[in-house]
Amino acid sequence: MIDKDVIVIGAGPAGLAAADALAGAGLAVLMLDEQAAAGGQVYRGIDSSRLDAAGVLDQDYWTGRTLTRAPNLARVEIAYQSKVWHIAEGNQVSYLQAGRAQTARGKFLVIATGARERPVAIPGWTLPGVMTAGAAQILLKTASVTADDAVFAGSGPLLYLIAAQYLAAGARIKTILDTTPGANYLRAAASLLPCLGNQQLYKGLGMLARLMRSEVPFHRGVTGIQAQGTSALSQVSWTRGGKRHTLDCNALFLHQGVVPNIEMPLAAGCDWVWSEARLCWEIPVDVHGASSVPTVFVVGDGARIIGAKAAVLSGKLAASRIAALAGVGAAASQGEAQGNSLGNPQNNAPQNNAPQNKPYDTPHDKPLLRLRKRELRMRQFLDRLYRPDEASILSADPQTVVCRCENLRIQDLVSTVPDAGADLNFVKSASRCGMGPCQGRQCSHSTALLARRADPAQHQPVPLRPRSPLAPLSLQELASYKDVS
Amino acid sequence: MSTTLTADVAIVGAGIQGCAAANALAQRGVSVVVLEREYAGRHASGVNAGGVRTMGRHLLELPLALASKKLWHDIGTLVDDDCGFNPVGHLTVAMGPENLAAMQVRGQEITRLGLDHHETLLSAAEVHAMLPMLVGDVAGGSIVKGDGFAIPFRTTQAFRRKAQARGARFLEGAAVQDIRRVDGVWRLSAGDTQVKAPMVINCAGAWAAPIAHMLGDVLPIEAKGSMQIVTGRMPPYLPCVVGLSGAPLAMKQFDNGTLVIGGGQRAPVDVTRRTSSLVPKGLGIAASVATRFFPGLKTASIVRCWSGIEGFSPDGLPMIGFGRDRSVIHAAGFSAHGFQLGPAVGQALADLVVDGKTALPIAHLGPERFSP
Numbered sequence: 001m002i003d004k005d006v007i008v009i010g011a012g013p014a015g016l017a018a019a020d021a022l023a024g025a026g027l028a029v030l031m032l033d034e035q036a037a038a039g040g041q042v043y044r045g046i047d048s049s050r051l052d053a054a055g056v057l058d059q060d061y062w063t064g065r066t067l068t069r070a071p072n073l074a075r076v077e078i079a080y081q082s083k084v085w086h087i088a089e090g091n092q093v094s095y096l097q098a099g100r101a102q103t104a105r106g107k108f109l110v111i112a113t114g115a116r117e118r119p120v121a122i123p124g125w126t127l128p129g130v131m132t133a134g135a136a137q138i139l140l141k142t143a144s145v146t147a148d149d150a151v152f153a154g155s156g157p158l159l160y161l162i163a164a165q166y167l168a169a170g171a172r173i174k175t176i177l178d179t180t181p182g183a184n185y186l187r188a189a190a191s192l193l194p195c196l197g198n199q200q201l202y203k204g205l206g207m208l209a210r211l212m213r214s215e216v217p218f219h220r221g222v223t224g225i226q227a228q229g230t231s232a233l234s235q236v237s238w239t240r241g242g243k244r245h246t247l248d249c250n251a252l253f254l255h256q257g258v259v260p261n262i263e264m265p266l267a268a269g270c271d272w273v274w275s276e277a278r279l280c281w282e283i284p285v286d287v288h289g290a291s292s293v294p295t296v297f298v299v300g301d302g303a304r305i306i307g308a309k310a311a312v313l314s315g316k317l318a319a320s321r322i323a324a325l326a327g328v329g330a331a332a333s334q335g336e337a338q339g340n341s342l343g344n345p346q347n348n349a350p351q352n353n354a355p356q357n358k359p360y361d362t363p364h365d366k367p368l369l370r371l372r373k374r375e376l377r378m379r380q381f382l383d384r385l386y387r388p389d390e391a392s393i394l395s396a397d398p399q400t401v402v403c404r405c406e407n408l409r410i411q412d413l414v415s416t417v418p419d420a421g422a423d424l425n426f427v428k429s430a431s432r433c434g435m436g437p438c439q440g441r442q443c444s445h446s447t448a449l450l451a452r453r454a455d456p457a458q459h460q461p462v463p464l465r466p467r468s469p470l471a472p473l474s475l476q477e478l479a480s481y482k483d484v485s
Numbered sequence: 486m487s488t489t490l491t492a493d494v495a496i497v498g499a500g501i502q503g504c505a506a507a508n509a510l511a512q513r514g515v516s517v518v519v520l521e522r523e524y525a526g527r528h529a530s531g532v533n534a535g536g537v538r539t540m541g542r543h544l545l546e547l548p549l550a551l552a553s554k555k556l557w558h559d560i561g562t563l564v565d566d567d568c569g570f571n572p573v574g575h576l577t578v579a580m581g582p583e584n585l586a587a588m589q590v591r592g593q594e595i596t597r598l599g600l601d602h603h604e605t606l607l608s609a610a611e612v613h614a615m616l617p618m619l620v621g622d623v624a625g626g627s628i629v630k631g632d633g634f635a636i637p638f639r640t641t642q643a644f645r646r647k648a649q650a651r652g653a654r655f656l657e658g659a660a661v662q663d664i665r666r667v668d669g670v671w672r673l674s675a676g677d678t679q680v681k682a683p684m685v686i687n688c689a690g691a692w693a694a695p696i697a698h699m700l701g702d703v704l705p706i707e708a709k710g711s712m713q714i715v716t717g718r719m720p721p722y723l724p725c726v727v728g729l730s731g732a733p734l735a736m737k738q739f740d741n742g743t744l745v746i747g748g749g750q751r752a753p754v755d756v757t758r759r760t761s762s763l764v765p766k767g768l769g770i771a772a773s774v775a776t777r778f779f780p781g782l783k784t785a786s787i788v789r790c791w792s793g794i795e796g797f798s799p800d801g802l803p804m805i806g807f808g809r810d811r812s813v814i815h816a817a818g819f820s821a822h823g824f825q826l827g828p829a830v831g832q833a834l835a836d837l838v839v840d841g842k843t844a845l846p847i848a849h850l851g852p853e854r855f856s857p
């Protein structure tokens with residue numbers, strides 16, 4: 001059993017920033033990441049990428065190197081290729097490091113496992129040739145591979161970013177289909193004013209303008225996207241301006257935003273909440289990332305989608321609070337720190353009975369909190385603008401596959417959903433939806449929408465209870481735990 | 486706004502026992518209300534390993550299991566659902582000569598009792614012929630034809646649906662908070678709902694002790710967890726359910742190719758929060774026994790591990806029968822082997838309600854054996 005002051009799970013921007021600051025405060029930190037190198041998703045492959053000189057990925061990406069090369073990381077014990085598969089009470093983490101059984105315990109846990117792409121349940125989404133735009137980006141970042149004549153479809157800043165990166169890498173894009181609902185522009189306009197000072201806004205607009213001025217057909221107000229083909233994708237069809245359109249293609253990249261990976265926070269006992277504004281589950285945390293479990297902090301996109309810049313801030317803020325609680329670092333001389341969290345009573349997770357104390361901020365935190373507020377204002381604008389059109393993330397077509405692992409379509413689930421009371425655990429037991437290898441990662445958001453569609457009064461669909469292993473293990477790897485205490 | 490329901494019988498708990506009892510009672514025209522805190526099959530009945538076996542049962546429980554076996558082989562007619570029941574057979578491997586000797590002695594006992602049940606002895610060669618993937622020296626084994634597995638949640642829900650179709654009423658999300666007797670009638674309170682019935686059946690599983698207490702009885706039930714491991718879908722590997730005598734392992738492969746590995750490794754449970762947790766070391770032990778004797782499983786991908794919350798009795802045998810007052814019946818303490826018994830227990834409970842007695846073999850399983 002490895003004993004540390006803090007275990008950080010995830011070496012993306014939030015985890016790196018937290019680990020660096022914690023080590024800088026003199027705490028013993030173990031950081032775990034399942035990849036072979038740091039960077040998470042947004043800075044994936046940053047230390048090994050061959051895209052350096054090509055100017056394909058923009059400056060924002062390369063700033064990730066200041067994180068992966070941060071000065072105090074040398075004092076952090078970093079375990080790469082480490083798959084966390086179980087979290088037990090007392091912040092005990094079981095992980096496999098390059099296949100070897102390990103257990104570590106931390107006085108504090110910082111969960112920085114980020115986000116994943118939202119599932120897009122449209123007809124034909126499981127056909128070979130249909131991928132998420134994020135998967136296409138990973139190929140670009142790690143293997144410098146692109147597909148020509150692909151169709152990009154969906155909504156959200158990442159869709160446009162990846163399309164722009166593809167063009168910069170010299171790939172041809174057949175068409176961009178934008179499903180952003182027209183009504184969102186008006187709704188988002190109210191949140192635009194506070195963002196006018198934010199550079200990101202202009203970068204985003206500039207990128208969008210470049211895409212629209214390029215030769216790539218860019219269609220807005222698209223609905224009813226369908227992927228068609230027999231054994232593989234051969235056509236994409238959609239509705240626009242009241243008419244149905246069809247296009248031949250062999251590669252379709254879908255994207256409808258990202259959603260927090262809540263599995264590890266739930267495994268650690270944190271409360272959850274369903275956000276109607278962002279149509280996903282989130283982990284309620286305070287400004288320092290403190291969750292409903294006193295020693296567990298959830299930072300970065302893993303609590304709520306906030307973006308890479310805000311993720312770095314959240315990592316630093318969590319480190320500041322943890323250092324204060326541990327009695328070290330800048331806050332040590334300020335006396336006893338009290339922290340608390342936003343417990344959410346309306347769920348079936350264990351109730352947190354901690355008293356509601358006022359959070360204690362060090363002077364060091366003030367600039368971070370200010371910057372964080374700025375980022376959140378930008379985030380509110382983006383959230384409103386890019387709130388997905390529900391029919392674009394869960395089609396009305398009963399033949400649409402929801403659970404890919406168990407091959408369950410909407411029509412296979414409609415008999416179960418009404419009895420479920422929006423508890424996905426019931427749907428799972430009754431239909432096997434979510435029992436496959438992905439353990440609900442590709443289907444649970446779709447199932448939640450299905451439950452809401454069946455009963456609009458259900459405002460808080462209950463997510464799947466996490467079940468270890470949090471990532472697949474082989475039986476032999478599990479066997480290696482027989483001697484680990 | 487409060488509701489009051491009246492029935493002939495109130496059942497606490499919609500696990501397999503409660504649902505089977507509701508079904509059997511409704512079939513005989515008895516009005517039933519089942520009060521269930523969460524939903525039918527939420528706990529042990531819905532998450533057990535799915536074993537449907539008579540093999541290896543304690544001799545006091547075996548006759549009841551044999552009666553239930555007959556019902557399982559007609560389950561489709563019983564509840565309009567085949568429940569995923571597949572009688573692939575159950576083979577217990579005797580790891581050492583002392584295990585085989587015990588099997589021989591048991592075989593003689595079963596014959597002496599005149600039971601229509603055969604745990605056919607197998608030589609080591611015969612075991613290896615049936616399980617060519619088994620590696621290691623074994624002494625032999627025994628096999629029961631007609632044993633097998635079913636799908637627990639599906640089965641419990643099937644009994645529930647059939648009971649409901651016959652007129653039984655199910656109140657889910659209804660946690661029993663208080664039970665008292667007024668003028669010879671039991672009143673059970675669950676939130677805003679009150680149920681009045683002259684008879685109560687306690688099928689509350691791991692929570693049967695507090696319910697018994699409200700009914701004026703003491704049931705020595707301890708809640709414990711038992712861990713299970715399930716793989717992703719695999720090509721056909723196990724031809725039957727396999728247990729090892731002399732090593733903690735029980736395995737079965739379901740029709741969809743997933744393989745469930747159990748063996749009784751204990752897990753801590755919290756009855757108040759109704760949660761269980763896992764012990765990596767115990768999972769490691771189960772996994773290492775499996776891979777030691779079945780090395781072909783080394784690379785099997787583990788998708789999920791879990792533990793249920795089950796009620797255990799001090800002698801490992803269930804408590805089925807009247808409480809101190811004949812207006813109360815208990816069916817609890819099934820100690821991780823109640824699933825297969827469910828169909829027969831349901832009928833026995835209906836007999837007790839309607840006739841005051843049953844021909845089904847529960848005579849030695851009464852809760853009174855624990856009374857001082």
